[in-house]
Amino acid sequence: MSNSLADIDTLRSFHFDRLLNEDPITHALTLLGSFPAPEGAQGRSPAIVRIEKTALLLERAGELLSQSLRDARLIESTDIYTWLFGWLESSVDAPDVKINVIHPATDVHIRKYSAQQVVIVRETPALYARIVRPYIDAFPAARTQWVENILSGTSEADKVLHRDSSPTHGHVLLPDMKWDLKTISSLYLVAIASARDVRSLRDLHGGHLGMLRSIRREAARVVRERWGLGKGALRMFVHYQPSYYHFHVHIVNVNYNGLPGMSVGQAHLLDDVIALLELGPEDGPSVFEQATLTYTLGEQHGLYAPMKAAQDELDD
Template identity: 60%
Template sequence: MIRVALKGVDSLRLFKFERILNEDPVAHSLTLLGTLPDVNDSDKTLQAIIRVEKTALPAQQATTLVTHFVKDVQLMENTDIYTWFMGWLEASREHPDLKINVVCPATELHIRKYTKQDLVMVRETPELFQRIVKPYIDAFPPSRTQWVEDILSGESEAEKILHRAPSPDYGYVILPDMKWDLITIPALYLVAIANSRSIRSLRDLRKIHLPMLRSIRFEATRIVKEKWGLTDGAIRFFVHYQPSYYHFHVHIVNANYYGTMGSTVGQAHLLDDIISLLELDSDSYEGPSIFERLTLTYGLGNQHDLYEPMKQAQTDLDD
């Protein structure tokens, strides 16, 4: 795979801006499309996506935040008991101001994924899954999830693994998600990735996977208590449908974190509810599982490849 060698600010300054893909005033982020030089050919450039997000204020420095960390202010307005300032913080190696994520080389699918989208709610019946969604998932080349394979094999992010259950069919790893800055506990974000390549999405879960799902819940709860002091009930587990990549994984976030659309109804399914539904399923492993029999309702963005066929299929459901 072609890779871009990004080692510091000088590398980022080679980025040539093309356009804004998304502006999120809630997350205080901008997602930009542009190009970076190809490390293997100086005459070529590769499409790149850079997401720049302001980090959270350092709560652990609350006692000195205003008196020491605020470098300068500009008065905006004053009325009665209220005053507004714009402010600038002191530069700090311990408390960076920005988190920067880079995707390079970025494919057209990446660009569409990171572009601001209008959502439509669709109902996916088992028949629509078999006719439209399953062929779409099956057509994905293995290269699309090579980065997942690298994590599972230990070739990348090995030092970040918090727990590894080694079973090839029912094992998993737990590690911090790249969306988390590893500092701000209220924004804690981990991910558990299954070892099995046969579990592509929620639809593939069966009763036989219950021990794995319960283990993810138990081990993640233990980890966040031991490492970050979060007590029982302080984290939220959910699974996306549709997911952003088709290799089964569980999102693990601080229960007070609402930083992404993906944690809202219409895409996120609580792990406890998934476990409960599987517990209610037949003890027989013959025939379709409960998640193969369900009609699932979710939001699809207009940049998603499933948008047009699934939107058109809704007309037939309403007839």
């Protein structure tokens, strides 16, 4: 189905059900609807479609008004200030929107992409062992099969920017699906660890320092060689709770601001993660196994209800 979704007629077959979310910062709408079921199945199957306006191309800045502007209409004018709506000519090099599709979408996907209120929770090692770890363990392997496909090279092999096959610190580096692959100011990559036993921040210990340092070093090298971004140009961070339970590191242009996933209460800088692990022993419990972690949970998250209820057990 993924290949057929590249066809304009298939995209137009989307039936809109309801709006899941809107993001005025990124100018994006997330829609819930359906596409015809995959070949061999009857009816339609749920789909999530996120439509986001793309950034203006810097290399076309000088011609936006003189050549690209197709029409303009006055909004208001006062003294030296004028506001207008404008329409640009269509261009193969400058698409108007980026479209992300999840199909078939599960109830978990729908909850994840729905607008929701959040709450701050504290997770002690005891609460992790009693509530969070069983929650992670309950996920079927199929939920991260797409990660396995990337690691094995059976999918997205042409997108991989760096592959480290080391048994101790192996990982792959590739563009994140949220990046449009053009706008350097919003550069967004992801490094996925080869180790299957590291599912979240809680699983890290001193023995993983080699992997983490390798990700930091190779990401900086690739970005410098491909896009000319020098030292200090990247923000590398780890989410807790993550969106999927296979360890990965987010790598974005440091000037790319406004991403919800970079908020305090979810993002942990890779440099800080490395520094904290360096304080502990290479063998034995790490700081992340022993610490109380504070983070936000949306009301649609599977941990929301049990973790919120468990907060009454904690001392203020």
